[in-house]
Amino acid sequence: xxxxxxxxxxxxxxxxxxxxxxxxxxxxxxxxxxxxxxxxxxxxxxxxxxxxxxxxxxxxxxxxxxxxxxxxxxxxxxxxxxxxxxxxxxxxxxxxxxxxxxxxxxxxxxxxxxxxxxxxxxxxxxxxxxxxxxxxxxxxxxxxxxxxxxxxxxxxxxxxxxxxxxxxxxxxxxxxxxxxxxxxxxxxxxxxxxxxxxxxxxxxxxxxxxxxxxxxxxxxxxxxxxxxxxxxxxxxx
Numbered sequence: 447x448x449x450x451x452x453x454x455x456x457x458x459x460x461x462x463x464x465x466x467x468x469x470x471x472x473x474x475x476x477x478x479x480x481x482x483x484x485x486x487x488x489x490x491x492x493x494x495x496x497x498x499x500x501x502x503x504x505x506x507x508x509x510x511x512x513x514x515x516x517x518x519x520x521x522x523x524x525x526x527x528x529x530x531x532x533x534x535x536x537x538x539x540x541x542x543x544x545x546x547x548x549x550x551x552x553x554x555x556x557x558x559x560x561x562x563x564x565x566x567x568x569x570x571x572x573x574x575x576x577x578x579x580x581x582x583x584x585x586x587x588x589x590x591x592x593x594x595x596x597x598x599x600x601x602x603x604x605x606x607x608x609x610x611x612x613x614x615x616x617x618x619x620x621x622x623x624x625x626x627x628x629x630x631x632x633x634x635x636x637x638x639x640x641x642x643x644x645x646x647x648x649x650x651x652x653x654x655x656x657x658x659x660x661x662x663x664x665x666x667x668x669x670x671x672x673x674x675x676x677x678x679x680x681x682x683x
Contacts, residue, residue, distance in 0.1 A: 501526060612661065
């Protein structure tokens with residue numbers, strides 16, 4: 447008998463938790479936590495395919511729980527549930543490590559669809575190689591370490607995700623849509639300059655301290671991580 451994907455539902459409202467559990471129990475192995483502390487404890491000892499996390503918990507704010515999980519090395523997808531729909535709140539949650547955001551009220555069909563996408567994405571990423579490197583830039587997916595020319599670089603979560611996507615496609619132009627899907631799970635309500643701001647921050651760390659700048663804007667198309675320095679490219683041409 448095939449084992450069902452294990453899901454942690456963090457929801458203190460018993461009626462909502464029961465409704466979601468009932469709707470998902472035929473496809474998932476559901477565990478429920480009614481507080482942030484219990485959720486964190488469970489996530490540290492169990493391997494979940496996805497965590498569905500409500501923002502309003504009795505002991506703490508869901509944003510704090512999400513951040514603590516990521517800080518403790520819990521890497522499974524996290525789907526946030528909340529009645530707050532402001533764009534700023536969404537950006538804060540995504541920056542804290544959430545993979546997607548679902549605003550209440552929502553249909554169970556939409557919840558299931560979001561969960562399927564995140565679980566599939568998590569499994570695909572889990573099968574990928576641990577490290578990527580190009581043009582002196584090295585990134586480790588497991589330890590979240592990044593360096594260039596042997597110099598360690600500290601990146602925030604979204605900066606790391608953007609660099610990871612650029613490294614996966616080194617030498618090729620990566621469209622803004624692909625970057626959004628990679629770092630923000632395809633969220634279509636981001637401010638128009640969100641990608642640009644995060645790319646600027648990434649450049650400040652990856653490019654500015656070094657002689658050769660690797661991250662290039664391809665106007666009207668997206669961004670590209672160069673696979674060789676401009677000087678080398680000029681010499682070849």
